Amino acid sequence: MVTRTIALFVYAFLYAPIAIVILYSFNESRLAVSWTGFTLKWYQQLFANEELLHALQNSLVVASISVAVSAVMGTLAAVALARMKFAGSEFYRGITMLPVIVPEIAMAVSALTLFVALSVRLSLLTIIVSHIVFCVAYIILVVMGRLQGMDSRLEEAAQDLGATPTVAFMKVTLPLLAPGIISGSLLAFVLSLDDFVITQFTAGVGDTTLPLWIYSSVKFGVSPEINALSTIMVSITAGALILAEFVRMRERS
Numbered sequence: 191m192v193t194r195t196i197a198l199f200v201y202a203f204l205y206a207p208i209a210i211v212i213l214y215s216f217n218e219s220r221l222a223v224s225w226t227g228f229t230l231k232w233y234q235q236l237f238a239n240e241e242l243l244h245a246l247q248n249s250l251v252v253a254s255i256s257v258a259v260s261a262v263m264g265t266l267a268a269v270a271l272a273r274m275k276f277a278g279s280e281f282y283r284g285i286t287m288l289p290v291i292v293p294e295i296a297m298a299v300s301a302l303t304l305f306v307a308l309s310v311r312l313s314l315l316t317i318i319v320s321h322i323v324f325c326v327a328y329i330i331l332v333v334m335g336r337l338q339g340m341d342s343r344l345e346e347a348a349q350d351l352g353a354t355p356t357v358a359f360m361k362v363t364l365p366l367l368a369p370g371i372i373s374g375s376l377l378a379f380v381l382s383l384d385d386f387v388i389t390q391f392t393a394g395v396g397d398t399t400l401p402l403w404i405y406s407s408v409k410f411g412v413s414p415e416i417n418a419l420s421t422i423m424v425s426i427t428a429g430a431l432i433l434a435e436f437v438r439m440r441e442r443s
Contacts, residue, residue, distance in 0.1 A: 208424060215417035232414040242419070245403035252314060252389075252399060253382040256321035261375045263322070264329030265367065269359075271330070272337040289327040297324065298391035305392065312394035320392045321382045328381065329374035336370030369440065376430045384427065 218227035236242060271283045289297060301320040310316060344366070348358040386401040393402060400423070407416055 211417050212421045212424070215414060215421045217414060217417075220414055232418040236415050236418045236422075239415070241398075242400075242403060245398045245400045248314060248397060249383055249400040252317050252321060253379050255318050256325050256382045257375050257379045259318075260322050260325035260329050260378055261371055264326045264374065265333050265364075265371055267326070268330045268333035268337060269363070269367075272334050286327060286330050289324040290331065294385075294387045298388040301388060302391045312392060312397070314394070314397050316392045316394070317389055317397065317399070320388050321385065324388070325378035325382055328378050329371070332374030332377065333367060333370045336367055340366050373435075376433055380427050380430045384423070 213225075215232060216228050216230070217225055218229045219225075267286065271279065271286070297320075301316075301323070305312060305316050340363075345358045345362050348362045349355065353361065384401060386405065389399050389402060390405075393399065398406075400419075404416060404419065407413070
């Protein structure tokens with residue numbers, strides 16, 4: 191009973207703010223101080239906002255390209271680190287995880303310093319490059335975990351039957367890695383879509399993403415439109431994570 195009570199308190203502490211935001215996104219009143227009635231008008235106004243739609247488009251472009259590139263790089267890197275033994279392999283395996291543990295503000299400053307030193311104009315491209323850095327690390331983690339539970343003898347058997355290493359990888363290894371790649375890509379997509387700090391430092395003038403638009407909007411007060419947008423983002427994020435967990439559980443069964 192005590193354990194359940196503590197667990198209930200912890201979950202309430204974690205999710206009560208999110209529940210309040212979702213609730214007041216349907217509130218008739220513009221002031222989030224009392225409930226005056228149910229409405230969907232804030233969602234209607236939200237999707238009529240051209241600045242918001244442009245920011246959403248930028249976020250989707252950045253996240254999609256970053257994840258697509260990271261999926262290829264991360265999968266190849268994970269296979270090389272897990273299968274190949276070479277001098278310093280443990281060192282390289284360790285440094286690939288740095289973007290996961292290094293403070294995000296440090297990564298943001300480092301990326302900005304690099305772009306300034308190379309005289310690269312800040313734009314959506316610099317945001318994408320910066321996002322690829324941490325997306326690759328998360329995909330490597332997930333794919334390497336999948337590789338550890340996979341029997342390498344299946345690929346060897348395919349080669350014994352006449353398949354070349356490339357064909358064996360494409361026909362045997364890659365399909366077995368697909369659940370891990372999908373799970374890692376979904377996780378990376380959510381992280382890229384929600385990222386604020388790195389994006390803030392590497393975005394150019396006019397290259398506003400959804401988190402940046404939300405931040406600039408709440409400076410003038412939290413409107414019901416922001417609550418509605420936050421509800422949509424929570425739903426998308428939760429959906430992606432649930433899908434990733436479903437894929438991960440399915441690959442275990």
